[in-house]
Amino acid sequence: MKVALIGYGKMGKTIERILLERNHEVVATFGREGIDEAKLKQADVAIEFTRPEAVFDNLAVCFKNQVPVITGTTGWLAKYDEAVKLCEENQSGFLFASNFSLGVNIFFEINKQLARIMNAYGNYDVQMQEIHHTQKLDAPSGTAITLAEQVIENLNRKEGWTLDESHGKEQIHIDALREEHVPGTHSITYTSDIDDIEITHTAKSRDGFALGAVLAAEFMSGKTGVYQMKDVLNL
Numbered sequence: 001m002k003v004a005l006i007g008y009g010k011m012g013k014t015i016e017r018i019l020l021e022r023n024h025e026v027v028a029t030f031g032r033e034g035i036d037e038a039k040l041k042q043a044d045v046a047i048e049f050t051r052p053e054a055v056f057d058n059l060a061v062c063f064k065n066q067v068p069v070i071t072g073t074t075g076w077l078a079k080y081d082e083a084v085k086l087c088e089e090n091q092s093g094f095l096f097a098s099n100f101s102l103g104v105n106i107f108f109e110i111n112k113q114l115a116r117i118m119n120a121y122g123n124y125d126v127q128m129q130e131i132h133h134t135q136k137l138d139a140p141s142g143t144a145i146t147l148a149e150q151v152i153e154n155l156n157r158k159e160g161w162t163l164d165e166s167h168g169k170e171q172i173h174i175d176a177l178r179e180e181h182v183p184g185t186h187s188i189t190y191t192s193d194i195d196d197i198e199i200t201h202t203a204k205s206r207d208g209f210a211l212g213a214v215l216a217a218e219f220m221s222g223k224t225g226v227y228q229m230k231d232v233l234n235l
């Protein structure tokens, strides 16, 4: 598979290593200078990991050139529906995931199931914590937002999420911490007066995110349409 990397930072470089290990070819890497469309067109698929303010324009260039694109960039989801529409208008291919790691995608399923169970146990309140490295631009993390949305959809007594510590009962509080060198840790805790139930996913490196992104790229190569990580992993 021929791949164009849009964004060549921490994730772009980790993904390049995994691509080469799996005998794929990196035909172009693009940074802030922008995308050379002639080079982009040589790729079977593009992988985009940049910054929140850059992602939509990068996707638009891929759609225009009908190069299927996956993105893991977080903090831009206000424009997700617009991106889906543009992809469909251009008959191109698109996949976004707030987290590409297999472990986190399993964790997502556990989170939904736990939230459904907790409908019957109103004496527990729920809160979340995410911890990431200090270079991270967005808070809360895209993964924490996905986890919170899953709880809101499955637990009747929660209606929204907030970073604000002084929040209403119907809000889920997300504590977003920044510490040196942490690749990404997410916890959901249900607390009652007599005990706590806590589930945690701890990434030990960026390799899990990168491998998931490469699996998603392999899945998207040659495809049109809009997909999710659930389609890639058959979850």
Ligand SMILES: NC(=O)C1=CN([C@@H]2O[C@H](COP(=O)(O)OP(=O)(O)OC[C@H]3O[C@@H](n4cnc5c(N)ncnc54)[C@H](OP(=O)(O)O)[C@@H]3O)[C@@H](O)[C@H]2O)C=CC1
Pocket (backbone or CB within 6 Å): 006, 007, 008, 009, 010, 011, 012, 030, 031, 032, 033, 034, 049, 050, 051, 052, 054, 058, 071, 072, 073, 074, 075, 097, 098, 099, 100, 101, 209
């Ligand atoms: N979904 C997932 O599984 C994961 C998602 N992420 C997300 O991926 C994104 C990138 O993370 P990470 O690699 O750690 O960040 P980095 O800051 O290490 O890398 C981002 C790269 O994008 C470059 N860049 C900036 N603007 C543009 C542009 N317009 N076009 C192309 N490249 C550009 C930056 O260049 P410069 O250095 O010049 O600014 C930098 O090299 C973040 O949003 C993060 O939250 C991260 C890990 C996993």
Ligand SMILES: O=C(O)C1=N[C@H](C(=O)O)C[C@H](O)C1
Pocket (backbone or CB within 6 Å): 074, 098, 099, 132, 136, 137, 140, 141, 142, 143, 144, 183, 184, 185, 209
């Ligand atoms: O910025 C990061 O590093 C990460 N970002 C993603 C997010 O916002 O959830 C995924 C992962 O946690 C690492």
